[in-house]
Amino acid sequence: MKLSALNYTHLISGVAGLAIGLFVIWQVQGYPMGTPRRMGAGFFPLMLGILLVTLSLLILAVEGRGIARPDMPRPAWKGLIWVLLSIAAFAALVERAGLVPAIMASVLLSSRADESLTLLASVVLGAACAAIASGLFITALGLPLRMIVL
Amino acid sequence: MSGGLIDNIALGLSVALTPAALAYCLAGVTLGMVVGVLPGIGTLAAIAMLLPLTYKIEPGAAVIMLAGIYYGAAYGGSITSILLNLPGTANTAVTALDGYPMTQQGRAGVALFLTTIASFVGSILGMVVLAIGAPALAAVALNFGSPEYFSLLVLGLLCAALLSSGKPFRALAMVVLGLLIGTVGIDPSSGFNRLTFGMPQLFDGFNLVAIVLGLFGLPEVIRNAGRIGTSRIKARDITWTSMLPGRDDWRRFFGPVLRGTGIGGFFGALPGTGGTVATFVSYAVEKRVNRQPERFGKGAVEGVVAPEAANNAAIQTAFIPTLTLGIPGDVVMALILATLIIHGVQPGPAMLGQHPEIFWGLAASFLIGNLVLLMLNLPLIGFWVRITTIPYRLLYPVVIVLVCIGVYSISNSVFDIWLVILFGFLGYFMSLLRCEPAPMLLGLILGPLMEEHLRRALLIGRGDPMVFLNRPISATFLALAAILLLWMILDSWCRAQKAGKT
Structure with missing residues (x-):
């Protein structure tokens, strides 16, 4: 399989579905199956796993027909990386450092996905966001968050 | 079922006209307009961000507000479709086909005026269908047992998968994946830990x-x-006089709006389909029945008003299967369903009897909300147009922060924020791979219900799966599901063969 095959959506979806289905079937092996009359905890997941494997094989067999060239659009890597990093920063900071640093870090990182925003503008945006969010969520709504953890 | 229609409407109005309900309704539709107008911020994101807030208020008020966001966004989305060719929501994508050409011809005002009226008419007629249809369906569904429910869920999920996507197997695989994700957590009937990999945060399942x-x-x-760049539309381009339609426009208005309402009302009420399908079908129908189909795509009034009426009618009638059967037509309905369940209100045929104030209050709030939208929309059009000029680069970082805070606030759990990252990554690649995430979410929400009904049905049938075929109503649902499945497979097969030859 050449690398360009990765640009065919049916191949990736089919293989991913197959992998998940087989993984589930393997995982539920130790679960109580019960009988059809008294279904055990593993009965429904096992049926779904088998169904997913079947459907994935059908995707691989049928949905690639008639596709002459790669049909996967190019991912927007810049947006993806900055957006996910910004949320990760929020998750890492919100309890350890507080809401204000978490928001500042999140806004600074996410705004990098759009080059037309200057660094100064992102700092101002972050500060405004942090101020309004602190007032709204902590002071007014009383969420159990701290502005800054020292 | 207590009382006649008049009593019920009076009950609904008495709930919807309380100051608190009015305030939530107003907040919902206004916020809906705002997210509808802003390109790149969807209804779903807005509703999901407000969900944590709705846990704290009464279920009736919470649903009134969430529903307001939904139909408010439909009004707002049509504004950007028409003016900027940028649909604010998926439901209004079709509106851009003829709405944007009207803007290019300098008839933006007329298009906006007529879509507002069409949306209003569609909503109100859809609401009438809801008020009459829901009690009737609930009366029928009260007799359903577990076999009927299971078959109905199969049919609903098949509809959701097959009608929303041109790739049937991929969409079905997504439904099954959703059902699988729905089994994660402690099995409610046996207490057995399923697919949690020892993570205590997953014992209650994934955070929806x-x-x-x-x-x-x-x-x-x-x-x-x-x-997304910045729009260049100027508010002063749209004046009151430029909005007035001519006699020719009115002549092209009523037929399409009534047909659109009918089509929207039908598709909305089907379990598993929502407004988006209705808009596409309604556009296609108008093009077919029109004597000059060549005008479509070049600013035909019919192509704008019919899908708008269809969309708004579908939004109203979509509440019929959601509230009376507990089967949502689309993802937004699924979220509203989930909100009710969290509040301990189980939507289903019994809900109308047990919580008439929630159902009729919601129905009455549609009337009020639509009147508010009518007043918000046209007189304030300059304001809405100005909102579209807020640059996206200032908006999306704020949206991300709101997403983080909203998710964290549900159970003060950082784990849930990491889940957002995981599912964001998955969701992005799913959309690149043309795997629609919507059927997956429906599967996820309906999974536990489906397993429970399967378990009970097999118990009734003493382990024999024929229980689904021996009962006439259940067998009918399954037959419909089988026909739908066969038809879609044949259809996609033929298309693939045709594409293979060329």
């Missing part, structure tokens, strides 16, 4: 809001960040 925001909110931001 984190999944929705990850699957639907983030991919939207990822796709649009750095790509």
